Every structure is written in C-alpha cells, then in structure tokens.
Amino acid sequence: MFRPVTVSLLKYNRINFQKIALQQCFATAAEPKVIQKTEKSAEKPTEHNFSFTMNMFRGQLESKEAFPFPDVLTEEQRETLHMLMDPVERYFEEVNDPFKNDAEEKVPDNVVKGFWELGVFGLQAPIELGGLGLNNTQYARFGEVVGKYDLGVGIFLGAHQSIGWKGILLYGTPEQKEKYLTRVTSKDIAAFCLTEPSSGSDAGSIKTRATLSPDGKHYILNGSKIWISNGGIAEIMTVFAQTPIQDPKTGQTVDKVTAFIVERSFGGVTSGPPERKMGIKCSNTAEVYFDNVPVPVENVLGGVGNGFKVAMNILNNGRFGMAATLAGTMKTCMKKAVEFATNRVQFGKKIDSFGAIQEKIARMALLQYVTESVAYLIAGNMDSGSKHYHLEAAISKCFASEAAWNVCDESIQIMGGMGYMKDTGLERIMRDLRIFRIFEGTNDILRLFVALTGIQYAGAHLKELQNAFKNPTANLGLIFGEASKRVVRTVGLSSPPSMDHLVHKDLISSASVIAKNLDLFGQTVESTLIKYGKGIVNEQFILNRLANAAIDIYTSTAAISRASYSASKNLESADFEKLLAQTWIFEANERAASNLKAVSSGKHLDYFSKLSQISKKICENQGVVQKNPTDAL
Incomplete structure (x- = not known):
C-alpha cells in the first residue's frame, strides 16, 4: 500500500509542497499489481515504450508513433506496388468470381493456380527465398485491394501468410527459412493451428501435447485443432502444443507451450471435412488431427517453451492487415450504396438529398477513413522499426x-x-x-487485452513511485515531479498536454479536444487503480469502457495525424480530409468522455450491477425468466 507523504518527509527533503494535497493523492492508493511480473518490471529499468496508446494510460502524450503520419515508401517501392496491384486488380475483376466461390464453397483450382503465378502467396517473404519482399505498408495496400473484391479469398491468402508461415519469417532459423519459405511461396499452402475444442480465447490452456522421443531426435505430437483456416489443404503448419520442461529454479517439470513446424507428409496428420459456415465459404476451414506425428527437433520454432509468445506475436504482427482489408471492403459497400442513392427517386427527389440518407453516407465515409488511417499508421510505424504496436494493432482489429x-x-x-x-x-x-469480430482474438478479449495491458503499464509507474519513497533522497526528481502534477491538478491549475505543434493549424481546436480526453483518461485510470487495485482484473464492465475510450482517442489521433499530413502536402483531398477528421473527433471524443465518466459514476456502477444481476438470473433459468403476458395470470 502507498503511505501518506508525511510532514516529516517533506521537511527531511527541505521542499515546501502542499502536504495536504500530496496526502490526498497518495494516502489511499492501493498497490497496482494487476497481472504477474508487474513488480519485477517496475524494479528493473526497461527501454522506453513509444506506444501512443500505452502512454495514454499514464495520461502522457507520446507522439513519436502518431505524428507525423508515416510516409515510408520510396519511389521504387511505390512503383513495385503499382506493378503488382494492377494485374492483381485485373485478375479479381476478370477471373475470380466471388459469387461462384461462395456458391461452390471453394476457390477453383485454376484460380488458385493464377494466384501462385501472380506471386501473392509470398508477399512478404524475402525475394531470395521466392517471395516479393513487400514491407508492411505495401502488404496493407494488397490487403485493401483483396478486401474490395472477395473476403473469402482474402482469408484463404491471409491465413496462409499473415499467420500460417509468418512465424517462420519472424522466428525461423536460417535453415528453417531456407527450407520452408521457398515452399510456401511456390507450391505449399500453410496454416496456423492454435485453437482447440476446449481452448478458444484462452490459448494457454491447449491440450495438444508433444513429448520428446527416447532417442531425442523427434517430438511425438498428439492432439487436435478446430476451425483451422486452410486446415484441410495445408501441407505446412505452425502447430502449438504443450511440452514438458524442467523449471531451472525449482527443478520441477512443468508444461509450457512450444511452436512446431509440422508437415502433413510427416505422417499421422489428418483433417476433417470442410466446416459449413455462415460466410467466407470458399475459405477451407477444417479440424486437424495429430496422431503420434514425429516432428524433428530442428522443427521447434522460436525455442522450446516459447510457444505462447510466438503465437501472440504472430497474431499481433498481422492484425493491421485485417484493418487494411476491411477498409477496402467498406469502399465496395459505399460504392454500391452511393450509386443507388444518387439514382433512386422517391417523393420526387433523389434519396441522397434526404438528411437521413446523408447521415448514413457521411458516417460510412468517416468509418472508412478512420479505419484506413489506423491501418497505414500502424503499418508505417512497423516499417520504421516500431516494437510497440501491439495495443494499436488490437484496436485496429476491433475497430475495423x-x-x-x-x-x-x-x-x-x-x-x-x-x-x-x-x-x-x-x-x-x-x-x-461476421467472422472478423470473432477470429484471431475475439473483440471482447482484445478489449480486455488493451485495458489490462495499459493498466499494468500505468500500475508499474505507480509501483515505481511507491518504491521511490523507500529511498526519497535518491528519487527526489521522480517523487516531486509526480507530486507537482498532482498538486496543480488538485487546485485546478493543470492543463492537458498540448498537441498544437503536431497538427495543421486548421485542426488545432480538434487536437485540443483529443488532448483534454487523453489527460482525463490518465486521471481516470489512476483513480480506478487506486480504487480497485489488483481487483481491477475482475471489473470487466469498467475495463470495457476504458478500452472503448482508448479506441476513440487513438482513432481520433490517427485521423488528425493523416489529415494534417495531407494538408501539409497540399493534397487535392486535404480540405475534405480535414472535414472528416474534425467530424470524427467530435463524435468519438464525446463518446470517450461519456465512457470515462461512467467508470467512476455511482449511477453507472449501479447500472453495471443491475446488468450483472439480469445476466445471472437468465443463466440460472437457462433462458427468459418472465412468463409470456398471456400466461401471466
């Protein structure tokens, strides 16, 4: 627990602060240990985290990965992109038939053959290993084009490379890359095998096991995976299984997840029939079974026991591509709606002149612009070497x-x-x-991931402050820097961090709205930590509203960053982009302020309690509780 900053401590340090205000700030603060390893991370120095969203949880403006909007492509890379996109677009328009794919629930062999010839199965693999060597921004543009035409094909291609063999690209040894990337870019379909019947969002609870053979040359793999995209047609799979490992500290044997590169040709790998799904029907989805599959020890991916980290980083690394793809899908939907609205006459007028229709079209334009902005902001940051994009990638998937x-x-x-x-x-x-809100991390889980990861980061800072009081003389800068901020906040003299210098002059008033909410967000997180301590992990009504506020603030930042960039470059669309950004920022930040207020509002907390009671009663009754009005008497 934090202890009050006493008068004697202030005298000891010979600095005259408003001790009452300091006591109010620290006296009731609970230990912010949210999830494991918070204390360790607070005690040892770590590299600065440049994530805009992560720092938002401390109420701090970290602009490095938000401003200016990234412009990472060279002229050569732009030319390469156009050379690839032109034939790909023509292929989707002239050869691929999404209606046929959907009806027959498969991508025809001749169409797949054409995709191999176009090279789109190896977009980000190195050129020397058979790929096209695209960076993330170029890959995002490809995803956007595919999303315009056929999401089922998009999943077929994306499951292959965004997650199927992405682990080999990220974690593979030179030998593994040489052996497998040359195959997945030329002939062999790949799949990502993580989900199991008893473990969906809880990836750490998988049951599939791999045990070392007596001769130490193979792992013997047994288990099953469900809902695997490309599962029935993949030859090369990234598979996650529990492996027994000796804990070096205790000497005890424990189970940890390990990633393996598995070939169907190893033997013992079989698949169930294609699943019958609501959508993305041409994408093969099947159960995959592993029966005493001998996997060579050299096919361990990323090290024994590191499978959970491998899995999460693969998913985090590819999520921005989903946002880019869906930005393309939104363009197609809008085009159909606008063509209809500008030609349909009702009551003597074209319906695009009606306010109700105008509001729908305008909001569609806002959502598309913001999604596209978020996707390319993250992709550009990744291409610039960012290591701190995980929360932003999760936000992009939820929002898109x-x-x-x-x-x-x-x-x-x-x-x-x-x-x-x-x-x-x-x-x-x-x-x-419909599937996009479910797979590769359900939006519900990703919201909790955003909120809890950010809260842990904020909590580590408060823990650091708590530890500083154990040796106040050596930590005066930290203690009184924080104390000063709390004092001026208490007496009403604080001001939010300024974003004025980061945006175009016409967008300064919108930037001040974001900055105000960013400051409020940090204060709300801190007060929430003080109130709940480590118990915050169980307060999902609150966590969801913090996540929603974070999404609104981050998407507003992406929009204003892009609009400012367009204005600075005098792009033809600059004035329209400023209009889009201003409108979105107004809407999103009204919503963010409301969510932040709800976190600490007694009325809202009572409302959350009532929702919980209703849910429990419905579950106890296995359905509707009340009788039908005709049966009431």
Whole structure:
C-alpha cells in the first residue's frame, strides 16, 4: 500500500509542497499489481515504450508513433506496388468470381493456380527465398485491394501468410527459412493451428501435447485443432502444443507451450471435412488431427517453451492487415450504396438529398477513413522499426471489424429491398464480415487485452513511485515531479498536454479536444487503480469502457495525424480530409468522455450491477425468466 507523504518527509527533503494535497493523492492508493511480473518490471529499468496508446494510460502524450503520419515508401517501392496491384486488380475483376466461390464453397483450382503465378502467396517473404519482399505498408495496400473484391479469398491468402508461415519469417532459423519459405511461396499452402475444442480465447490452456522421443531426435505430437483456416489443404503448419520442461529454479517439470513446424507428409496428420459456415465459404476451414506425428527437433520454432509468445506475436504482427482489408471492403459497400442513392427517386427527389440518407453516407465515409488511417499508421510505424504496436494493432482489429459491419449494414439499409437481394453482393459481404469480430482474438478479449495491458503499464509507474519513497533522497526528481502534477491538478491549475505543434493549424481546436480526453483518461485510470487495485482484473464492465475510450482517442489521433499530413502536402483531398477528421473527433471524443465518466459514476456502477444481476438470473433459468403476458395470470 502507498503511505501518506508525511510532514516529516517533506521537511527531511527541505521542499515546501502542499502536504495536504500530496496526502490526498497518495494516502489511499492501493498497490497496482494487476497481472504477474508487474513488480519485477517496475524494479528493473526497461527501454522506453513509444506506444501512443500505452502512454495514454499514464495520461502522457507520446507522439513519436502518431505524428507525423508515416510516409515510408520510396519511389521504387511505390512503383513495385503499382506493378503488382494492377494485374492483381485485373485478375479479381476478370477471373475470380466471388459469387461462384461462395456458391461452390471453394476457390477453383485454376484460380488458385493464377494466384501462385501472380506471386501473392509470398508477399512478404524475402525475394531470395521466392517471395516479393513487400514491407508492411505495401502488404496493407494488397490487403485493401483483396478486401474490395472477395473476403473469402482474402482469408484463404491471409491465413496462409499473415499467420500460417509468418512465424517462420519472424522466428525461423536460417535453415528453417531456407527450407520452408521457398515452399510456401511456390507450391505449399500453410496454416496456423492454435485453437482447440476446449481452448478458444484462452490459448494457454491447449491440450495438444508433444513429448520428446527416447532417442531425442523427434517430438511425438498428439492432439487436435478446430476451425483451422486452410486446415484441410495445408501441407505446412505452425502447430502449438504443450511440452514438458524442467523449471531451472525449482527443478520441477512443468508444461509450457512450444511452436512446431509440422508437415502433413510427416505422417499421422489428418483433417476433417470442410466446416459449413455462415460466410467466407470458399475459405477451407477444417479440424486437424495429430496422431503420434514425429516432428524433428530442428522443427521447434522460436525455442522450446516459447510457444505462447510466438503465437501472440504472430497474431499481433498481422492484425493491421485485417484493418487494411476491411477498409477496402467498406469502399465496395459505399460504392454500391452511393450509386443507388444518387439514382433512386422517391417523393420526387433523389434519396441522397434526404438528411437521413446523408447521415448514413457521411458516417460510412468517416468509418472508412478512420479505419484506413489506423491501418497505414500502424503499418508505417512497423516499417520504421516500431516494437510497440501491439495495443494499436488490437484496436485496429476491433475497430475495423465493427466499422465494416456497420458500413455494410447501412449500405443494405440505404438500398432497401435491393440491398437484401443476393445479386447485389452485400448479402454475401455481410455474411463474410461476421467472422472478423470473432477470429484471431475475439473483440471482447482484445478489449480486455488493451485495458489490462495499459493498466499494468500505468500500475508499474505507480509501483515505481511507491518504491521511490523507500529511498526519497535518491528519487527526489521522480517523487516531486509526480507530486507537482498532482498538486496543480488538485487546485485546478493543470492543463492537458498540448498537441498544437503536431497538427495543421486548421485542426488545432480538434487536437485540443483529443488532448483534454487523453489527460482525463490518465486521471481516470489512476483513480480506478487506486480504487480497485489488483481487483481491477475482475471489473470487466469498467475495463470495457476504458478500452472503448482508448479506441476513440487513438482513432481520433490517427485521423488528425493523416489529415494534417495531407494538408501539409497540399493534397487535392486535404480540405475534405480535414472535414472528416474534425467530424470524427467530435463524435468519438464525446463518446470517450461519456465512457470515462461512467467508470467512476455511482449511477453507472449501479447500472453495471443491475446488468450483472439480469445476466445471472437468465443463466440460472437457462433462458427468459418472465412468463409470456398471456400466461401471466
């Protein structure tokens, strides 16, 4: 527990601060140990984290990975991108048939053959190993194009390279890369095998096991995986299994997850029939079984016992691509809706003149612009060497998947009965979109990931401050830097961090709105930690609202960064982009302020309690509790 900053301590340090204000700030602060390793991370120095979102949880503005909007492509890279995109777009328009793919629930062999010839199965693999060597920004542009045409094919291609063999690219030894990347870029489909019947979001609870053979040359793999994209057709798989490991500290044998590169040709690998799904029907999804599969020890990926880290980093590394893909899907939905609205006449007027329709189209444009901005901001940062994009990537997946669903839904609404018909194509897109809020980390889990990871970072800072009081003389700078901030906040003299110098002059007023909420966000997180301590992990109503506020503040920042960049370059669309950014920032930050207020509002806490009671009662009753009105008497 924090202890009050006493008068004697202040006298000891010979600095005259408002001790009452300091006592109010620290006296009731609970130990902010949110998840394991918080204390260790606080005690040893670590490299500075440049994540905008992570620092938001401390109420700090870290602008390095938000401003200016990244412009990472050289002229040569732009030319390469255009040379690739032109034939790919033509192929989707002239050869690939999304209606046929959906109806037959597969991508025809001749179409797949064409994709191999285009090189799109190896976009980010090194050129010397058969790939195209694209960076993340170029890959995002490819995803956006695929998203415009066929999300089922997008999953087929993405599951292969965004997660299927991405682990080999990130963690593979030179020998593993030489052996396998040359195959996955030329002939062999890859898959990512993590999910199991008893472990969905809880990836650490997998049951599949791999034990070392007596001769020490192989791991014997046994278990099963479900809902594996490309599972029925993949030859090369990244598989995660529990392996027994001796703990060097205790000498006890414990189970830890390890990643393996598994070939179907090893023997003992079989697949179930293709799953029948709501959408993305042409993407093969199947259960995969491993029966005494001998996996050579040299096929361990990323080190024995490091599988959980490997899995999470693969997923984190690829999430921005989902946002880019869905930005392309939104373009298609908008195009169909706008074409209809500008031609459909009702009550003597084209319906695009009606305010209700204008609001829908405008909000669709906002969601598409923000999604695209977030995707390319993250991709650009990754290409610039960022290591701190994990929260932003999670936000991009949550935001994009929900934004695309809303855009598709509103497009159908604008088109009315016509939008509901199969031939329009929106019906298929809506079915395809539904999975994006579920797979590669459900949005519910990712929101908790954002909130708890950020809170741990904020809590580590408070723990550091707590430890500083154990040796106040050596930590005066830290103690009184924090004390000063709390004093001026207490007496109402604090001001939010300024973003004025980071944005275009026409966007300064919008920047001040973001900065104000960023400051409020940090204060709210701190007060929440003080109130709940480590018990915050169980307060999911609160965590969700913190995550939602973080999403709104980060997406606002991405939008204003991009709009400022466009204005600085005098792009033709600059004025329109400023309009988009200003409008989104107003909407998103109104919502963020409301969510932050709800975290500490007694009325809202009571509302959360009532929701919990309702849910418990429904679950106890296994359904609706009340009788039908006709049975009430």
